[in-house]
Amino acid sequence: MPELPEVETTARSLRPRIVGRRVTAVGGVDWPRMLPNTTEADLQDALRGDRVSAVDRRGKYLLVGFDDDTWVIVHRKMSGNLLLVPHACPVELHTHLIVRLEGDQDLRFVDARKFGRVYLFRSRDQMEDFLAERLGPDSLTDLDEALLAARLKKRKGRIKSLLLDQAFLAGVGNLYADEALWEARLHPLRTADSLSTREVYRLARAIKLVLTMGIERRGTSFSSYRDSDGTPGENQEFLNAYGREGQPCPRCGTAIVRMVIGQRSAFFCPKEQKLRG
Numbered sequence: 001m002p003e004l005p006e007v008e009t010t011a012r013s014l015r016p017r018i019v020g021r022r023v024t025a026v027g028g029v030d031w032p033r034m035l036p037n038t039t040e041a042d043l044q045d046a047l048r049g050d051r052v053s054a055v056d057r058r059g060k061y062l063l064v065g066f067d068d069d070t071w072v073i074v075h076r077k078m079s080g081n082l083l084l085v086p087h088a089c090p091v092e093l094h095t096h097l098i099v100r101l102e103g104d105q106d107l108r109f110v111d112a113r114k115f116g117r118v119y120l121f122r123s124r125d126q127m128e129d130f131l132a133e134r135l136g137p138d139s140l141t142d143l144d145e146a147l148l149a150a151r152l153k154k155r156k157g158r159i160k161s162l163l164l165d166q167a168f169l170a171g172v173g174n175l176y177a178d179e180a181l182w183e184a185r186l187h188p189l190r191t192a193d194s195l196s197t198r199e200v201y202r203l204a205r206a207i208k209l210v211l212t213m214g215i216e217r218r219g220t221s222f223s224s225y226r227d228s229d230g231t232p233g234e235n236q237e238f239l240n241a242y243g244r245e246g247q248p249c250p251r252c253g254t255a256i257v258r259m260v261i262g263q264r265s266a267f268f269c270p271k272e273q274k275l276r277g
């Protein structure tokens with residue numbers, strides 16, 4: 001599932017290639033439920049003739065701004081990919097939206113599992129309201145040691161569940177949460193109120209590190225994630241815990257274990273990430 005580094009990678013690669021380009025056509029919607037607050041006709045009406053003015057990211061959402069303050073948000077969820085391809089390129093299976101740009105390039109939303117969503121907003125304020133209801137501080141741009149300590153204060157939940165809660169901290173998903181907890185040597189079931197200040201600071205630095213390295217390696221391609229030009233990321237070659245059940249911990253050699261927490265897998269080193277108390 002694309003998390004912050006994958007969405008950031010897509011934003012960075014799309015930005016120089018689509019900002020300034022005008023939309024000439026919108027179509028290809030074969031799955032109306034992917035448009036929770038709009039329709040293909042509304043998208044056509046809002047975007048045709050409009051020029052892309054910004055490509056941004058908030059949490060795991062990709063934001064595309066237009067000249068007249070129209071905004072489109074793409075939430076890729078499980079398997080969504082946003083590809084920029086020449087218009088002549090055959091339309092691949094599971095393409096659910098095509099935005100044609102001047103210069104004969106298509107921005108195509110391809111999503112085999114159909115959990116991805118595309119939203120339309122008529123102003124930045126409208127979009128900000130939508131984001132504010134769903135997202136806490138951004139784990140790349142807003143997070144630091146003091147902020148994490150303040151967010152964790154008076155919280156009692158398990159640390160891994162808090163990290164996955166986008167309203168607590170936006171951008172981290174299952175994979176980067178496991179990697180950050182491994183980096184910080186914290187058991188995923190530790191409760192927020194059991195963490196020492198030193199551990200909280202270690203976790204804040206670990207989150208920053210795994211996200212930054214993930215972006216540097218252009219994201220993790222476990223299943224279907226691809227960059228906007230269709231290339232997979234490289235971070236899957238560098239994972240320390242996630243998906244490595246039974247393989248040696250890169251730090252101490254102990255076999256990584258897998259545990260199910262809230263119906264999701266958690267991978268950690270049982271020797272260094274201890275559940276105390």
Ligand SMILES: [Zn+2]
Pocket residue numbers: 249250251252253254269270271272
């Ligand atoms: Zn270890």
